[in-house]
Amino acid sequence: MEHLVRVQNEYDRQVLAWLRARIGDAALQAAAQRLTGDRKPYLSTICRSLNVTPPSRRALRSQATRASREVGERYLASIRQLLARPAPAQHGSLNQEHPRQQPC
Numbered sequence: 001m002e003h004l005v006r007v008q009n010e011y012d013r014q015v016l017a018w019l020r021a022r023i024g025d026a027a028l029q030a031a032a033q034r035l036t037g038d039r040k041p042y043l044s045t046i047c048r049s050l051n052v053t054p055p056s057r058r059a060l061r062s063q064a065t066r067a068s069r070e071v072g073e074r075y076l077a078s079i080r081q082l083l084a085r086p087a088p089a090q091h092g093s094l095n096q097e098h099p100r101q102q103p104c
Contacts, residue, residue, distance in 0.1 A: 001016060001020060001025065001028060001029070001032075002016070003040075004028070004029060004032040004033070004036075004040060005028075005032050005040055005041055005042070005043050005046060006039075006040045006041065006042050006043065007043065011057055011060065012043050014060045014064070015043050015047075015054045015055075015060070016043060018054060018055060018060070019043070019046070019047070019052070019054065022052070023050065023052070027050075028046070031046050031049055031050055032046060034049070035049060
């Protein structure tokens with residue numbers, strides 16, 4: 001969708017993702033095409049034309065932090081499960097598997 005609207009920074013990318021989730025790609029594309037003149041429209045212009053207010057930078061940042069924390073918690077849970085499994089039994093001692101070489 002970045003080919004239809006001006007995306008100048010990370011906040012714009014986040015607003016674009018939020019807008020796509022909220023109204024859908026077809027509605028966003030239609031709004032962008034209605035507003036396209038000599039240049040691509042700004043995201044703020046599209047939001048005003050659709051009568052929607054995008055979330056603040058702080059709100060988007062907290063959503064991203066929350067999502068990152070959830071991903072981290074899932075990884076930690078899977079690591080804890082792996083560590084909770086009993087170790088596989090080893091056959092033979094370590095010295096038998098890797099005998100030391102005698103100096104010549």
